[in-house]
């Protein structure tokens with residue numbers, strides 16, 4: 519067991535089995551000796567989410583989030599739903615690389631070359647890095663919500679950390695690393711725009727940006743499989759399965775908030791999308807995945823013409 523620290527920051531009480539599993543699955547082998555010191559964080563969930571959001575080391579952030587989720591499941595983490603928290607370090611914490619550039623200057627990738635496929639995997643890893651940050655932000659930023667809300671977004675953060683680890687592990691197998699190529703930041707920019715209103719955040723991040731991932735993943739998976747990268751295709755299968763769950767969580771809390779505020783979900787979405795300049799929705803849409811994620815038939819029918 520790892521013993522508690524004495525500076526107000528607590529190490530999660532990990533069993534040897536859990537620590538071993540983490541080392542095997544998501545840490546390079548030489549992390550074993552430093553695991554306890556690296557993975558200290560507050561023992562209250564929302565404070566811990568803010569702590570890991572501010573972490574700039576991408577690998578440590580992913581490891582810390584996975585351990586936080588395990589500690590939460592084991593009952594070792596408290597929850598203060600009402601605390602007014604403030605970030606004391608810059609958020610989101612991010613490494614010096616990848617260099618962030620305009621979406622227009624991110625290189626197009628050819629599936630024919632190993633480097634082209636690495637650029638694609640890198641872009642997906644960067645999306646997952648941002649997705650970890652977005653889920654952590656949903657946990658710490660918005661106070662006064664039900665316990666299940668925080669548990670849901672912690673689960674999302676945990677799965678995003680898994681996706682990031684799988685993709686960066688695959689990159690490593692190809693001789694590349696996260697940070698080797700430039701990336702764009704549009705996912706986090708939408709988080710910035712919607713930081714004042716949880717309804718807008720959920721409408722436009724999980725129900726718009728993440729839902730676009732449901733549409734985009736099958737064709738990308740097919741391209742990778744066609745190029746013979748079956749390992750990457752298998753990772754995308756995991757991601758698509760989990761992302762349906764993330765969008766479902768978005769739909770759950772969006773509809774809950776609409777009900778609380780006496781708002782019509784469909785009309786409110788159109789209003790928020792216009793107000794916050796959501797990206798234009800373009801098909802083809804993965805209606806099966808969107809349906810599985812809980813979009814209503816009314817919402818699905820509205821998709822192709824929603825922003826015309």
Ligand SMILES: [Fe+2]
Pocket residue numbers: 646649677678681757761
């Ligand atoms: Fe993800």
Ligand SMILES: [Fe+2]
Pocket residue numbers: 649674678728760761764
């Ligand atoms: Fe996600």
